[in-house]
Amino acid sequence: xxxxxxxxxxxxxxxxxxxxxxxxxxxxxxxxxxxxxxxxxxxxxxxxxxxxxxxxxxxxxxxxxxxxxxxxxxxxxxxxxxxxxxxxxxxxxxxxxxxxxxxxxxxxxxxxxxxxx
Amino acid sequence: xxxxxxxxxxxxxxxxxxxxxxxxxxxxxxxxxxxxxxxxxxxxxxxxxxxxxxxxxxxxxxxxxxxxxxxxxxxxxxxxxxxxxxxxxxxxxxxxxxxxxxxxxxxxxxxxx
Numbered sequence: 001x002x003x004x005x006x007x008x009x010x011x012x013x014x015x016x017x018x019x020x021x022x023x024x025x026x027x028x029x030x031x032x033x034x035x036x037x038x039x040x041x042x043x044x045x046x047x048x049x050x051x052x053x054x055x056x057x058x059x060x061x062x063x064x065x066x067x068x069x070x071x072x073x074x075x076x077x078x079x080x081x082x083x084x085x086x087x088x089x090x091x092x093x094x095x096x097x098x099x100x101x102x103x104x105x106x107x108x109x110x111x112x113x114x115x116x117x
Numbered sequence: 118x119x120x121x122x123x124x125x126x127x128x129x130x131x132x133x134x135x136x137x138x139x140x141x142x143x144x145x146x147x148x149x150x151x152x153x154x155x156x157x158x159x160x161x162x163x164x165x166x167x168x169x170x171x172x173x174x175x176x177x178x179x180x181x182x183x184x185x186x187x188x189x190x191x192x193x194x195x196x197x198x199x200x201x202x203x204x205x206x207x208x209x210x211x212x213x214x215x216x217x218x219x220x221x222x223x224x225x226x227x228x229x230x
């Protein structure tokens with residue numbers, strides 16, 4: 001069975017500090033997909049990134065970067081120079097199964113990030 | 118449309134009443150998903166559809182929950198004989214095939230009194 005663990009329940013930082021969110025996953029499939037979503041206080045879920053299990057390249061998008069390491073089953077997310085608008089709950093998620101289909105997401109418990117001015 | 122549209126935004130029901138939630142997926146997306154978010158953080162998968170066919174219903178509490186996605190109509194999630202524990206935010210999402218990103222609606226907050 002698939003499982004996603006986000007050990008940090010809440011992180012508080014001061015603006016301009018960097019913050020790294022941990023995500024560890026479990027799956028028996030060799031083909032799987034990892035995602036990060038942001039849920040701001042307004043409640044909607046915003047897609048941030050999708051990674052497949054065959055692509056271990058790290059990715060950077062503006063102040064966001066992701067580190068995927070299959071050896072440790074981790075897909076960590078770093079926000080550089082955090083801003084107040086980054087305050088939100090961040091979810092890591094995993095999907096597995098027939099790759100041509102649309103498979104359910106298994107979410108981690110989320111990490112609440114609070115950025116103080 | 119370009120967004121997943123969920124209605125209503127809020128729904129209040131007395132315990133034992135029926136609740137029905139609606140979701141219009143993004144045009145062209147063949148997969149629709151329903152998730153339940155309780156206690157603000159925990160997500161539970163309920164059911165998914167490939168077009169109008171049930172694709173995965175492993176998360177569905179079958180006694181009181183049912184869902185449909187009919188052609189040319191919004192998808193729906195119905196809860197019969199609601200219980201206090203059904204209070205949650207219900208999210209609908211849609212996606213293209215190939216484990217493409219799921220795009221979520223704004224959710225329906227269901228409150229059972």
